[in-house]
Amino acid sequence: MKRSFKSLFSFFTESWSELKKVRWPSRKELKNYSLIVLGTIVVMALYFWVLDIGISALIETII
Structure with missing residues (x-):
């Protein structure tokens, strides 16, 4: 027990x-x-937003 306090200190x-x-x-x-x-956060958020819109439009076109 004493050793643990010494190592903690x-x-x-x-x-x-x-x-x-x-x-x-x-x-x-x-x-x-x-x-x-x-x-950087704003640019990445915009990138993923545009990518999401593109993929959603592609899926809507296929379906």
């Missing part, structure tokens, strides 16, 4: 030291990355 200590090494993005970088992700 060690885990959190090591995790905290690793988080200190992380280079966090600036506000401007975060904004740009977020816009890129949102733009």
Whole structure:
């Protein structure tokens, strides 16, 4: 039981030291990355919407 608390404490200590090494993005970088992700989502949604309409029209034509 005592060992598990020691290993748990060690885990959190090591995790905290690793988080200190992380280079966090600036506000401007975060904004740009977020816009890129949102733009990609919109483009993919439009692509699948058009694809869905096309496949639906094809099925309607066949049936």
